[in-house]
Amino acid sequence: MKTIKHNKASYTLPEGWSEVKFSQFKELMKLNQDELGQLERAVRIVSVFSGVAYDTLVDEDPALIFRILHELDFLDTGVENMEPVMHFQLDGETYYVNDLENSAFREYVDFQTIEEKTKDKPEEGITWKLAILCRKQNEKPLKGKILEERASLFEKLDAETVLRINSFFLLKQRLYSEASLLYSNLEKEIKAKEEELRSLLTANGAGGRWLTKWRNRSLTFSLSMIRRLSTFWRSSNTR
Structure with a gap:
C-alpha cells in the first residue's frame, strides 16, 4: 500500500491488484456495468479505493x-497480460483450478444455476463459481452448505488471484480455439488426400478389376483409420 498527501490530508491506496480486496473488486465490476458518465465513474472508482465517500469527493x-x-x-493492466494461475493458497490450504470440461455433471448443473441466478449481477456469482471449479487435491465436488461455506471463504481472496484464475480460463479458451483451427486444417488435408488417392487408383485400375477392388478395400481401411486418428486427436484436445 502507499500513502499520498493532498492539501494536508492523507490517502492510502493499493499499489497493485494483489492489494485490492475482493469486495473492492466487486464494486469495480458494478461500476463497469452501471450507466454512468465518465466523470462520475472516475469519482466512484476513487471512492472505492480511497475509502472516501462519493459525496465528499465531488x-x-x-x-x-x-x-x-x-x-x-x-x-489498466489487462487480464490477458497476467500469468495464469493453476493453483493458489488460502488460509494454509492449496486449491487447484479445474474447468468444466473435466468436471462432474453436478458441477455443470451448479455452474449453470449460478450463472442464471446472477446474470444481472455477475459479480455476485464469482466466488460461487470459484467454489465449484477450485478444489483441494482429490476433493469431491461440493454441494449444499459446504459449497456455500467455500464461496464465503473465497471472499477473502485478493483481486489479483481472481484475475489470474480468470486468465487461466482465457488461456484454455485460446488453446481450444487454436486446436479447433488446427483440426479443421487437418480435416481439409485428409479430404484432399482421399480425393487424390481415389483418383490415382481409378487411373491405375483399368484391366485389373480384382486388383482395383483390393486397392479400394485397402484404401477404405486406411482412410477409416485416418479418420479415427483425427477424431481421437480432436476429442483428446477438448477434454
Missing part, C-alpha cells in the same frame, strides 16, 4: 481525483 478539488486515478495506473 466537493473536493478535482485535482485530487485525477491524482489518485494516476496513482491507480495498475487498473
